[in-house]
Amino acid sequence: MKKPIDEIFPNPPEDLDPHALIEERVPKHVAVIMDGNGRWAKKRLLNRLNGHKAGVEAVRELIRAANDVGVECLTIYSFSTENWKRPEEEVTGLMDLFAKTMLAEVDGLHEEHVVVCPMGDLSALPQDTQDAFMKAWEKTKDNDGMKLFVAVNYGSRKEICDAVNEIVMEAIEQHEETYTVPLVTEELLSKHLYVSGIPDPDLLIRTSGEMRLSNFLLWQIAYSEFYCTDTLWPDFDRYEFLRALLDYQSRNRRFGAVS
Numbered sequence: 001m002k003k004p005i006d007e008i009f010p011n012p013p014e015d016l017d018p019h020a021l022i023e024e025r026v027p028k029h030v031a032v033i034m035d036g037n038g039r040w041a042k043k044r045l046l047n048r049l050n051g052h053k054a055g056v057e058a059v060r061e062l063i064r065a066a067n068d069v070g071v072e073c074l075t076i077y078s079f080s081t082e083n084w085k086r087p088e089e090e091v092t093g094l095m096d097l098f099a100k101t102m103l104a105e106v107d108g109l110h111e112e113h114v115v116v117c118p119m120g121d122l123s124a125l126p127q128d129t130q131d132a133f134m135k136a137w138e139k140t141k142d143n144d145g146m147k148l149f150v151a152v153n154y155g156s157r158k159e160i161c162d163a164v165n166e167i168v169m170e171a172i173e174q175h176e177e178t179y180t181v182p183l184v185t186e187e188l189l190s191k192h193l194y195v196s197g198i199p200d201p202d203l204l205i206r207t208s209g210e211m212r213l214s215n216f217l218l219w220q221i222a223y224s225e226f227y228c229t230d231t232l233w234p235d236f237d238r239y240e241f242l243r244a245l246l247d248y249q250s251r252n253r254r255f256g257a258v259s
Helices: 037-043 048-069 081-085 088-111 127-140 156-174 186-191 238-249
Strands: 029-033 073-080 115-119 147-154 203-206 225-228
Touching: 037 048, 048 073, 048 088, 048 238, 073 081, 073 088, 081 088, 088 115, 088 127, 115 127, 147 156, 156 186, 203 238, 225 238
Parallel strands: 029 073, 029 203, 073 147, 115 147, 203 225
Antiparallel strands: none
16 A cells, blocks of 8 residues: 555544554456435435545545555546436536536646546547547556546446447458458457456446446446445545455455355
8 A cells, every 4th residue: 555544534423443554455347336415415305416526536535545445446437328318407517517527627637646537438528528538548548547538428338338339340350351240258358348458347436326237338247346335435435445445355366266
């Protein structure tokens, strides 16, 4: 870990012992479905966009904590391909929030050596939002720290379809006369996903008590450990993250083998 454990978790609840966290067993890749912003706002008689703004603070807290404990890759589900069905005012507000947040946070992330990697179909986003994500990528791409994958306009089924189509198109371009599509193996398809060459998530966290995958990383989480909490996303702080890590470390990961 880059920092002393007491500095990372300075005021733990009585039922949590940060020193129980084993550095060698910190998951290399953590993926998070951040759910509950709307319900958090509703409980406080606020509009949904206020909930999303509060959720940004939780994202900031998570990134710092994950980076500090030595997570190598962190993937956060920010906006799905299905989220376009939400009210236009909410979607517009989210896109503006994404752009402003990226521009405001990129310098701090850069100082922490974090690599910001947008993941999804950015072409459908407003130009200002696209530009903000690409600026973050360009500024941080050569960093050597934690990789932060921001899944935006992301859908796993589309990702898999895009990967297969890319394999087919490459085969057509390389074999114009004979047109031979190669045998599609797990390795070949993995190379054509939006992001390749990184470990699959060890741990998938979902907040707000929901028990579904919501079209997120369907290929990559084949053997991920799941951790679900009733905590709404804006209330998910570094100590809730610590609970998830400790729970993960209590698991016996067998990958299909006999225990």
